[in-house]
Amino acid sequence: MGKVLNYLIEKLRDDGALHFSLIDPVDVVESSIEKIATAIEDSGSDAIMVGGSTLSMQKWLDTLILGLKKCTTLPVILFPGNPAMLSPHADAVWFMSLLNSANPFFISEAQALAAPLVKKLGIEPIPLAYIVLRSSSSVGFVGHVRDFPEHKPELVAMYALAAQYMGFKFVYLEAGSGAEKPVSTEMIRKVKKFLEIPLIVGGGIKSPKVAYEIVKAGADCIVTGTILEEKLSILPSIVKAIKKAGREKK
Ligand code: 1GP
Numbered sequence: 001m002g003k004v005l006n007y008l009i010e011k012l013r014d015d016g017a018l019h020f021s022l023i024d025p026v027d028v029v030e031s032s033i034e035k036i037a038t039a040i041e042d043s044g045s046d047a048i049m050v051g052g053s054t055l056s057m058q059k060w061l062d063t064l065i066l067g068l069k070k071c072t073t074l075p076v077i078l079f080p081g082n083p084a085m086l087s088p089h090a091d092a093v094w095f096m097s098l099l100n101s102a103n104p105f106f107i108s109e110a111q112a113l114a115a116p117l118v119k120k121l122g123i124e125p126i127p128l129a130y131i132v133l134r135s136s137s138s139v140g141f142v143g144h145v146r147d148f149p150e151h152k153p154e155l156v157a158m159y160a161l162a163a164q165y166m167g168f169k170f171v172y173l174e175a176g177s178g179a180e181k182p183v184s185t186e187m188i189r190k191v192k193k194f195l196e197i198p199l200i201v202g203g204g205i206k207s208p209k210v211a212y213e214i215v216k217a218g219a220d221c222i223v224t225g226t227i228l229e230e231k232l233s234i235l236p237s238i239v240k241a242i243k244k245a246g247r248e249k250k
Pocket of ligand 1: 022174175176177178179201202203204205223224225226227
């Protein structure tokens with residue numbers, strides 16, 4: 001097992017739930033890297049994800065990751081929206097397939113294009129099944145997402161279970177960055193009922209109360225991105241709520 005995957009699995013066993021801080025390279029400037037990295041580390045967050053749906057300059061991606069690593073010992077995991085979003089300075093990459101895309105590019109072709117470079121750069125790949133719940137989000141639009149029928153969480157659960165059977169290590173249920181409503185607790189409960197591998201949930205989570213309820217409903221890991229730009233001061237209380245719910249679940 002790779003080093004970062006091992007860290008995530010062990011930390012999840014110890015804490016009952018994890019928090020990941022997502023940084024979109026297009027939303028940060030060099031002068032803010034230290035402040036953001038220090039705030040993330042101080043909050044008790046468990047890892048930093050770097051990525052997004054749009055392209056950024058390769059050089060900037062490297063600068064950002066090196067800057068983060070100067071200020072924190074947390075693992076930096078790439079969250080690539082396209083095969084160009086790779087950096088040798090990252091500790092790992094979510095090697096992700098957008099399972100409910102209508103376009104094979106996002107399911108297996110982008111992955112094939114990126115695989116040789118991942119190997120060459122020596123970045124640890126962590127297999128991740130990505131399920132995007134709203135086609136109206138940026139990632140939904142870019143990734144040619146097929147919406148699930150409303151009020152049919154069992155269909156989402158089917159995809160999640162298939163991901164487990166296909167050997168993915170994590171399933172990520174995505175409501176979309178900045179979503180008005182996060183993934184519903186009903187949906188999380190339904191999916192988690194079938195799933196044995198860890199479930200990541202993200203999109204629109206902005207308060208400790210919502211984060212707590214999502215973990216209690218069955219999420220193992222929570223991703224927050226927008227609050228890093230809009231309300232960094234709330235991050236410690238969100239992480240605290242996740243850890244509290246995690247302890248109660250154990
Ligand atoms: C997006 O789920 C993540 O991929 C984070 O969403 O920016 O709404 O926290 P937010």
